[in-house]
Amino acid sequence: MQRDWPEVWGGLILAIVGIGAALYAWQNYDMGTLRQMGPGFFPVAIGLALCGFGLIIALPAFLRGGEGAQFDGVSLVLVLAAVLVFGLALPRLGLVGASFVTVLIATLPAQRRGWRWRGVLALSITLVTVLIFHVGLRMTLPLWPRLS
Amino acid sequence: MSTWESLLLGLSFALQPQILIYCVLGVLLGSFVGVLPGIGAMAAISMLLPLTFYMSPEAALIMLAGVYYGAQYGGAVASILLRLPGTPQSAVTTLDGYPLTQQGRAGLALFTAMISSFTGAMIGIVVLVVLAGWLSALATRFGAADYAMMMIFGLVAASTIGATRPVKGFAMITLGVLLGCIGTDVNSGAQRFTFGQTELLDGLNLVALAMGLFGVAEVIANIRNPERQKTAARISMRSLLPTREDLRRIPLPVLRGGALGSFFGALPGTGSTLSAFLAYATERRLSRQPERFGKGAIEGVAGPEAGNNAASITAFAPTLTLGIPGDPIMALMLGALIIHGIQPGPMMLEARPEMFWGLVASFGIGNLLLILLNLPLIGIWIAMLRIPFNYLYPAIIVFLCLGVYSVRGLTFDIVLVAGIGLAGYLMTLARLSPALLLLGFVLGPLIETNLRRAMLVARGDPMVFLERPISAGFVCAIVVLLLLPLWRLWRRKA
Numbered sequence: 001m002q003r004d005w006p007e008v009w010g011g012l013i014l015a016i017v018g019i020g021a022a023l024y025a026w027q028n029y030d031m032g033t034l035r036q037m038g039p040g041f042f043p044v045a046i047g048l049a050l051c052g053f054g055l056i057i058a059l060p061a062f063l064r065g066g067e068g069a070q071f072d073g074v075s076l077v078l079v080l081a082a083v084l085v086f087g088l089a090l091p092r093l094g095l096v097g098a099s100f101v102t103v104l105i106a107t108l109p110a111q112r113r114g115w116r117w118r119g120v121l122a123l124s125i126t127l128v129t130v131l132i133f134h135v136g137l138r139m140t141l142p143l144w145p146r147l148s
Numbered sequence: 149m150s151t152w153e154s155l156l157l158g159l160s161f162a163l164q165p166q167i168l169i170y171c172v173l174g175v176l177l178g179s180f181v182g183v184l185p186g187i188g189a190m191a192a193i194s195m196l197l198p199l200t201f202y203m204s205p206e207a208a209l210i211m212l213a214g215v216y217y218g219a220q221y222g223g224a225v226a227s228i229l230l231r232l233p234g235t236p237q238s239a240v241t242t243l244d245g246y247p248l249t250q251q252g253r254a255g256l257a258l259f260t261a262m263i264s265s266f267t268g269a270m271i272g273i274v275v276l277v278v279l280a281g282w283l284s285a286l287a288t289r290f291g292a293a294d295y296a297m298m299m300i301f302g303l304v305a306a307s308t309i310g311a312t313r314p315v316k317g318f319a320m321i322t323l324g325v326l327l328g329c330i331g332t333d334v335n336s337g338a339q340r341f342t343f344g345q346t347e348l349l350d351g352l353n354l355v356a357l358a359m360g361l362f363g364v365a366e367v368i369a370n371i372r373n374p375e376r377q378k379t380a381a382r383i384s385m386r387s388l389l390p391t392r393e394d395l396r397r398i399p400l401p402v403l404r405g406g407a408l409g410s411f412f413g414a415l416p417g418t419g420s421t422l423s424a425f426l427a428y429a430t431e432r433r434l435s436r437q438p439e440r441f442g443k444g445a446i447e448g449v450a451g452p453e454a455g456n457n458a459a460s461i462t463a464f465a466p467t468l469t470l471g472i473p474g475d476p477i478m479a480l481m482l483g484a485l486i487i488h489g490i491q492p493g494p495m496m497l498e499a500r501p502e503m504f505w506g507l508v509a510s511f512g513i514g515n516l517l518l519i520l521l522n523l524p525l526i527g528i529w530i531a532m533l534r535i536p537f538n539y540l541y542p543a544i545i546v547f548l549c550l551g552v553y554s555v556r557g558l559t560f561d562i563v564l565v566a567g568i569g570l571a572g573y574l575m576t577l578a579r580l581s582p583a584l585l586l587l588g589f590v591l592g593p594l595i596e597t598n599l600r601r602a603m604l605v606a607r608g609d610p611m612v613f614l615e616r617p618i619s620a621g622f623v624c625a626i627v628v629l630l631l632l633p634l635w636r637l638w639r640r641k642a
Contacts, residue, residue, distance in 0.1 A: 007579070010577070014323060035604060036604060037600045039333040046325050053315055071577060076570070080569060080570060083549055083565055084562070088559065090553060091559065102545060102549065103542040103546060106541065112538055122542075125542060129547070
């Protein structure tokens with residue numbers, strides 16, 4: 001039988017996050033009393049509630065049929081890579097370098113073939129970015145890659 | 149000051165060139181992102197949030213509000229022409245708007261959507277003015293227990309009303325509240341869930357959270373979505389004009405939608421998306437020919453579009469007078485104001501009259517601009533719908549990274565966006581709502597503070613929530629909301 005796997009996993013992850021947060025807060029923060037609640041009280045209560053809700057989502061989904069989801073791993077990995085590269089490249093490659101490289105990586109999952117349009121797109125987005133953020137808003141960011 | 153004097157003050161404030169320009173900019177940007185499916189007001193506001201740090205708080209609020217209601221106008225365009233909701237608020241408009249397009253009457257549907265949106269917004273403005281004064285007066289009687297219960301009511305309402313599986317909403321809200329615990333605890337100074345990262349001392353960055361959930365996650369979900377590759381056909385200006393028969397059908401649904409939207413927009417927890425759905429359901433029920441709905445009934449466009457616009461205006465009433473955001477977009481607005489050092493509350497109308505009344509006046513100006521601009525600009529919006537998504541999303545990624553980075557200049561925040569984007573994509577796969585997470589995130593710390601204060605005042609006696617009349621009223625409402633789905637389930641089985 002095709003189970004509703006996205007909901008099973010979603011529910012389970014939520015339950016684990018909830019119980020984990022509750023346990024961590026229980027061990028590390030003061031619970032206080034009902035009158036004077038400590039920093040641990042609220043996180044423990046909320047964590048336990050989240051754990052409960054997660055299980056209520058996961059268990060029926062395990063017993064019931066459901067449609068699978070369209071998981072697009074390629075787009076996921078490449079978009080996240082583009083975001084991370086931007087963060088790492090900005091201090092070293094400057095605004096121009098970081099924008100250019102990020103757009104190139106971001107276009108990889110697109111289904112249109114060829115490299116010309118990717119290059120042209122990267123150049124034009126870089127230009128627009130520099131115009132808005134450097135010229136327009138005068139954000140203090142390094143513009144060009146550092147050569148040293 | 150009388151209401152008229154206040155309105156005049158607001159008008160003279162909003163018409164200053166340096167304020168007016170941001171209003172114009174806001175509504176144009178809003179229409180732009182609204183038209184494009186896959187980027188909603190949520191993503192647009194979070195991308196613009198860092199840019200507003202350079203402005204006065206009043207200008208920032210007026211611009212961000214303009215993006216919100218501007219996106220409502222734009223959202224209808226893609227819903228009608230492509231059956232792709234440009235924003236979640238205009239999803240219902242696809243039901244009858246797209247069949248009208250298939251019948252070659254796209255122009256009529258667009259015209260109706262614009263006129264209805266405008267009228268709905270006008271109704272919303274009147275209700276907002278009345279409601280804000282009333283709520284400010286009421287709010288002086290609110291104690292910590294009342295605030296806490298009202299916010300919990302809002303969260304319960306957001307996840308139960310109109311939802312098929314309320315437990316999924318509850319889960320997202322509790323996750324949001326849990327994420328809201330990250331950072332320094334205001335009562336004790338303890339550092340919670342920071343794991344030694346100094347970047348987390350002020351809590352999880354709101355901008356990073358919103359951009360990860362609504363920017364990155366939605367880009368990933370849309371890149372290879374075949375639906376997203378459709379492009380619009382051209383339409384002629386003459387097809388915009390309604391026939392006499394259409395003109396007879398439009399006014400009443402618009403008024404009903406506007407009234408419904410005004411009410412549900414102001415209620416915490418129910419926002420413009422729900423208002424649009426309710427307006428549609430009402431029109432179908434009241435119609436003498438309900439079978440026309442879903443096949444191009446013009447009432448099915450007019451009602452919801454009036455409803456979502458009215459709601460997007462009245463939603464500001466609880467946000468500005470009580471400091472309680474009713475829906476996720478208002479949560480983002482509240483976050484923006486808090487970043488500017490303004491904590492909205494009952495004193496807002498008196499302490500910052502030019503902010504509140506300026507905003508009210510800007511609603512009028514902005515909506516007038518939208519209706520005047522959108523009809524001539526319709527050709528441009530349609531041309532924009534012909535831009536392939538492949539050219540748009542890389543730019544979105546660069547802009548949102550820069551936006552996050554500009555808040556604090558920390559690479560840590562960009563890494564955070566990637567992590568939250570991953571989580572957000574997994575949530576869309578499991579059909580969990582990231583919008584509710586954000587609502588919980590913003591309300592969570594407020595609830596905790598008020599809950600702890602209430603318990604301290606009551607010496608640890610939880611009965612305080614039932615003894616105070618306002619709080620008891622909200623407790624009753626929460627119980628009703630929780631029992632309603634169970635009752636429906638029981639009735640279906642019986």
